Amino acid sequence: MxxxxxxxxxxxxxxxxxxxxxxxxxxxxxxxxxxxxxxxxxxxxxxxxxxxxxxxGGLSLATARRVLAAIEEPDLSPLDAMAVAQRSLLGEPDAPPEDAGPSCDAAGPPDSRSRRFVAGRGWQVHPGDPVLDQLDAAWEACDRAGLGLDEERMARYADAAEQIGRTDVESVPRTSPQAAVRQVVLGTVLIDPVLVALRRLAQQHVAVSTGSSSRSGMLGP
Amino acid sequence: MxxxxxxxxxxxxxxxxxxxxxxxxxxxxxxxxxxxxxxxxxxxxxxxxxxxxxxxGGLSLATARRVLAAIEEPDLSPLDAMAVAQRSLLGEPDAPPEDAGPSCDAAGPPDSRSRRFVAGRGWQVHPGDPVLDQLDAAWEACDRAGLGLDEERMARYADAAEQIGRTDVESVPRTSPQAAVRQVVLGTVLIDPVLVALRRLAQQHVAVSTGSSSRSGMLGP
DNA sequence: CAATATTGGAGAGTGATACTCTCCAATGTC
DNA sequence: GACATTGGAGAGTATCACTCTCCAATATTG
Known part of the structure; x- marks a missing residue:
């Protein structure tokens, strides 16, 4: 060829x-x-x-290279591969310039709302995980934007996320470690857009079926 | 000032x-x-x-401008605002260059896997909605990448998405239409990163608590 | 009231990203 | 043997999101 x-x-x-x-x-x-x-x-x-x-997946070429490298790494457990994939993805979406947060003194805040929330749910995650910082940033942005994202709503989202996470983990093939790593890494990246689309469609369905519209129907496509 | x-x-x-x-x-x-x-x-x-x-939210400035315009539009029902927001978001992540799909003949495929799937669930969404095309593209990409994203797994994701969509819609304030539109539009954009982070954390929690790791623990942060 | 600082406005410059184009001699193909 | 293709490398392009420089017209401050 x-x-x-x-x-x-x-x-x-x-x-x-x-x-x-x-x-x-x-x-x-x-x-x-x-x-x-x-x-x-x-x-x-x-x-x-x-x-x-x-x-x-919307990745930059640099990030894609890192993710592909993680897939091809031979001696990596699926859990580690997941960590690598998650870490690779965080490298690019934003370089958080520590703007308005009054709690960002040390490099890694030992305790934050996200950490407390996650701990309160009994989720076992590494407290130094950057994904927690990402969650903090996103949550704070919602607050600043005036979205009422309280703990109760967060809990509902977390329930759904747990369901998704269970499905993710269950669908990891137990055949070869290679295949498992591949599934974990690609699943992390490629399923996200699927979930985003499903959320949008579900929003529409729920809005339409509960009659939340005040006046008109959907705009034509 | x-x-x-x-x-x-x-x-x-x-x-x-x-x-x-x-x-x-x-x-x-x-x-x-x-x-x-x-x-x-x-x-x-x-x-x-x-x-x-x-x-x-990771939006480009052009997209952010469109989204903000949608918020400020005075005569818009929440449902229409959601449609506008969703449409605005689709403008930028990828300009689908109709590459490998053998089914992309007309401008809008009247029937596709996503459309059938959504219809099968009884979700009421507009069949011409671009989000459906996005879902098709993402689903196909998963197939091409060798992820076994079958209808059953999709159904589980859709269940979770429905839960999320219900939470989204329920939290729309019924006070003023303005506030509702704002919540809908910003919720569409700003909650996505929250959900992505929660999914990552849930994956970790589920993986750890079910002992899916083959050898080592998490990599240090 | 005079020295200094700040402002709005516009244009040009920067750095990153992801290509795309041009060239070239060496090779492959018909 | 004529023509097309290839690998390799460099340079050029387009977009994005700033960032910098200039300027004369104000504001502010001592």
């Missing part, structure tokens, strides 16, 4: 494939001569994955 | 405030003289909101 075939098989322009090769998002093909390298199914798969992570 | 006070009150640099004014993300202050304009609480609020939408 030549580079043009690879391009055709995936729908990614040749120039972009070359760029990905340069940026080490795609492993080099087997060099046949100075002007030819052979690509195979592994390249097609990888390329598809890169596009899925960036286009659907 | 001068521009420097506004800057100080929000933590946003003066140059950036000027930029937002130029880009119409912030309404102009009351002009007092040729070199002075007065800003008030509404500017502080708006600026805070812009930062929340972009930093926490």
């Amino acid at each position: 030549r580079i043009s075939d690879l391009s055709e098989a995936t729908g990614v322009p040749v120039a972009t494939v070359k760029y990905y090769l340069r940026e080490r998002l795609l492993h080099p093909g087997e060099v046949v001569s100075r002007t030819q390298a052979r690509y195979d199914a592994s390249h097609v798969e990888r390329l598809t994955l890169v596009r899925a992570l960036t286009e659907v | 001068r521009i420097s006070d506004l800057s100080e009150a929000t933590g946003v640099p003066v140059a950036t405030v000027k930029y937002y004014l130029r880009e119409r993300l912030l309404h102009p202050g009351e002009v007092v003289s040729r070199t002075q304009a007065r800003y008030d609480a509404s500017h502080v609020e708006r600026l805070t909101l812009v930062r929340a939408l972009t930093e926490v």
Whole structure:
């Protein structure tokens, strides 16, 4: 398989494939001569994955590279892989510039609303986990925006999240560790957009079926 | 309140405030003289909101502008506002370049897996809604990536999403239409990161408490 | 009232990201 | 043997979100 075939098989322009090769998002093909390298199914798969992570998952190329590296790491338990994936994802959405929070003195606040909330639910998570900081930031942003996101509503969301988390974990294949890691990492990234879409649709359904609309129906598409 | 006070009150640099004014993300202050304009609480609020939408919600400035416009639209029912918000959000995450799908012939596929799935659940959503296309794209990406996202797993996610959607809709204030629209639109954008974080934490909790780890514990933070 | 600071406005510059284009000689293909 | 393709590298492009520089016209302060 030549580079043009690879391009055709995936729908990614040749120039972009070359760029990905340069940026080490795609492993080099087997060099046949100075002007030819052979690509195979592994390249097609990888390329598809890169596009899925960036286009659907919304990751930057740098983040996608980290996530792919986590998948290919050979000696990693699924739990560790999940940690790596979650950490990789946090590298990019925002560089929290410690703006208005009066509690951000030390590098890691030992106690915060999120930590208390999570502990109160009996969830066992690492107290130093950056996801907790992310939750703090998001929760505070909701407060500042005037959304009434109180503990009760949070608890309902957490119930739903727990259900989702259970489904996530249950669907991890127990065949090979490799497959498990793959599922965990990709599931973390690629299922998010699915859940976001489902939430939007559920909102519509609930709003329509309970007659919350004050006057008109949906706007035409 | 001068521009420097506004800057100080929000933590946003003066140059950036000027930029937002130029880009119409912030309404102009009351002009007092040729070199002075007065800003008030509404500017502080708006600026805070812009930062929340972009930093926490991950929106581009263009999308944030559309979302804010939806909030300020006076004659809009909450349902319509939700539609506007959802539509605004779709403008940017990906410009679906109709790559590998063999089913993308007409502009809007009249029937798709997502549409069938949603219909099968009895959810009432507009069949032309772009969120359905988003769901199709995300679902297909999961398939291509080899995640076994079958209908059963989807059904569980949909159950959780319905719970979330119910909570969303229930928490819409019934006081003024303005407040309702605000809650709906901001809730759509700002609660997403909260849910993502909760999902990550729930995954960890479930994984730890069911002992899915094969060897080691969590990596240190 | 004079020295100094700040403002609005506009334009240009910056750095990051993700490509896309151009060239080239070496090779492959018909 | 003519023509197309390839790998490799560099440079160019477009978008985004700022950030910087300038300026003369005010404001503020001593």
